[in-house]
Amino acid sequence: MERKEFLKRGFLSALGTSFILPMVSACSSDTVDPESTTETTTGTTTGTTTGSCTTTASETAGPFPTKTPSSLVMTDITSDRSGTKLTVKITIQNKNNSCAALANAIVDIWHCDAGGNYSEYGGTGMQSTDFTSVHFLRGRQTTDANGLVTFTSIYPGWYSGRAPHIHVHIYNISGTSLLVTQIAFDQTINNTVYAQGVYKSHGLQDTTNSSDNVFGDGVGTELASFTGSVADGYNLAHTIVVNG
Amino acid sequence: MKRLIQLCYRKIIDASSEKAWDKYVFDDTWMEFFMQAQTYTQDGKYHTFQEISDKIPAAGNMTYMVSTAAINYIRQLNDIVPDIANVYGKLCLPFKRFKFEIIHSDIRDKSAHKVAIYFYSEPITWIDKLDGKLLVAYGDQREAFKSGQEVETELIPLQPYLNISSVISGIPAEFREIDYPLPTSENNPS
Numbered sequence: 104m105e106r107k108e109f110l111k112r113g114f115l116s117a118l119g120t121s122f123i124l125p126m127v128s129a130c131s132s133d134t135v136d137p138e139s140t141t142e143t144t145t146g147t148t149t150g151t152t153t154g155s156c157t158t159t160a161s162e163t164a165g166p167f168p169t170k171t172p173s174s175l176v177m178t179d180i181t182s183d184r185s186g187t188k189l190t191v192k193i194t195i196q197n198k199n200n201s202c203a204a205l206a207n208a209i210v211d212i213w214h215c216d217a218g219g220n221y222s223e224y225g226g227t228g229m230q231s232t233d234f235t236s237v238h239f240l241r242g243r244q245t246t247d248a249n250g251l252v253t254f255t256s257i258y259p260g261w262y263s264g265r266a267p268h269i270h271v272h273i274y275n276i277s278g279t280s281l282l283v284t285q286i287a288f289d290q291t292i293n294n295t296v297y298a299q300g301v302y303k304s305h306g307l308q309d310t311t312n313s314s315d316n317v318f319g320d321g322v323g324t325e326l327a328s329f330t331g332s333v334a335d336g337y338n339l340a341h342t343i344v345v346n347g
Numbered sequence: 348m349k350r351l352i353q354l355c356y357r358k359i360i361d362a363s364s365e366k367a368w369d370k371y372v373f374d375d376t377w378m379e380f381f382m383q384a385q386t387y388t389q390d391g392k393y394h395t396f397q398e399i400s401d402k403i404p405a406a407g408n409m410t411y412m413v414s415t416a417a418i419n420y421i422r423q424l425n426d427i428v429p430d431i432a433n434v435y436g437k438l439c440l441p442f443k444r445f446k447f448e449i450i451h452s453d454i455r456d457k458s459a460h461k462v463a464i465y466f467y468s469e470p471i472t473w474i475d476k477l478d479g480k481l482l483v484a485y486g487d488q489r490e491a492f493k494s495g496q497e498v499e500t501e502l503i504p505l506q507p508y509l510n511i512s513s514v515i516s517g518i519p520a521e522f523r524e525i526d527y528p529l530p531t532s533e534n535n536p537s
Binding site for chain 1: 367368371375378379381382385386389414415416418419420421422423426442443444445446447467
C-alpha cells in the first residue's frame with residue numbers, strides 16, 4: 104500500500120474502535136522523569152556507550168517551526184454551532200489611565216450554544232491533528248489602539264438557573280489577569296430570539312437578570328447595548344473598565 | 348507471525364529543551380498555563396498545576412485549555428512524529444493523534460514548567476526485531492506478506508520514550524495460514 108493512502112485512511116478504520124480503548128490507558132501512565140530512566144555510560148576509552156541512550160539522529164533542519172498563536176485566537180468563534188448571528192464588540196478602558204482605551208489587552212470570551220451547552224473539552228484525552236471544532240463559542244482577541252475587540256458568534260442560549268450571559272476574562276499583554284466578568288443580555292431581545300429558530304425548542308430562559316445569582320445585585324456595568332434584529336442578526340456593544 | 352502495532356513516543360519539553368519547536372511549545376504552554384491558572388489562584392492559595400487539579404474540580408479542563416497553545420505547533424509537524432528517526436536518520440513515523448500532558452507547572456516559576464506530548468503512530472506491521480531495531484512496514488501489510496508480495500520496510504531503532512503502545516497479534520480468519528500436508532508418502536503411511 105502506498106504510504107499516502109495509508110495516511111489518508113487513518114487509524115480508526117484500520118483497527119476498529121474496540122482496539123482504541125485499551126490503548127488510551129496503555130499510553131497514559133504516570134510521569135517518569137527522563138533523568139531517572141536514561142542511562143548514559145561515559146568515560147570508556149573507546150568512546151562507545153551502552154545502556155538505553157541513542158545516538159542523536161542527523162536530520163535536516165526543516166520543517167522550520169514558526170511562532171504561532173493559540174488555537175483560541177479566532178474572530179469567528181461560531182464553529183459548527185447554529186443560531187442567530189451575533190457580532191460582539193467589546194471595548195476595554197483603563198481606570199488607572201483616566202479611562203483611556205487599553206490597547207494590547209488580551210480578551211477571552213466564551214458562552215453556551217442555543218441548547219445551553221458549552222464546548223466539550225478534550226480533558227486529558229486524545230486529540231487529533233485534523234479535529235477543528237473542539238472549542239466552539241470560545242475565542243481570544245487582542246485589543247486594538249481603540250481598546251476594541253470584535254468577535255462573530257451566535258446569540259447565546261441559556262441553561263437552567265442562569266440568565267443568558269457571555270463570560271469574559273481580560274489579561275494584560277504579559278498574561279496577567281486584569282478582570283474576570285460576565286456580560287448580561289436584554290430581557291426583551293432574549294424573549295424575541297428564544298421564540299424562534301434553533302432556540303424555540305428550548306423555550307424562554309427560566310432566570311431573569313434580576314433573579315440571577317450573578318447579576319441579581321444589579322447589571323449597571325454588565326448589561327450590554329444591542330442593535331439589530333432576528334433577520335439581520337444582532338450587534339452587541341459593551342465597554343469594560345479594568346485596572347490596567 | 349506478523350503483528351499490527353502502534354508506537355507511542357512521549358516527548359518531554361521543559362526549560363532545558365533546545366530545539367526551536369520545543370522552545371516555542373515551552374514558552375507558549377507556560378504562558379497559557381499562567382493565564383488559565385489565574386482564574387483559580389486569585390486568592391493566592393494555590394500555585395501549582397497539581398494543587399489546582401487536586402483542589403478545584405472546575406479546573407478539570409485546564410490540561411485541554413493549555414494544550415490550545417500547543418496544537419498549532421503540533422500541526423506544523425505535518426503529521427510526522429518528531430525526534431523518532433529511521434536508520435537513515437530521517438523522521439519517519441506518521442501520526443494523527445496525540446495527547447497533551449502537564450507534568451508540572453507553577454505560576455511562580457516558569458523554569459519548573461514541564462509538559463509532555465504523546466504521539467500515537469498510525470498502525471504499523473511489525474516484522475522482526477534486529478539488533479535493537481524494529482523492522483516494520485507502514486500500514487497493515489499482513490495480507491501482503493501472506494500473498495508473497497514485496498513490501499517496503501523500515502528499520503527504526505528502539506529508544507527511550509518510544510513504546511509499543513498496543514499490539515494486534517491475531518490475524519483475521521480469512522488470512523490464516525493453512526497447514527497443508529505435504530503430498531509425499533510420509534504423509535500417507537498406508
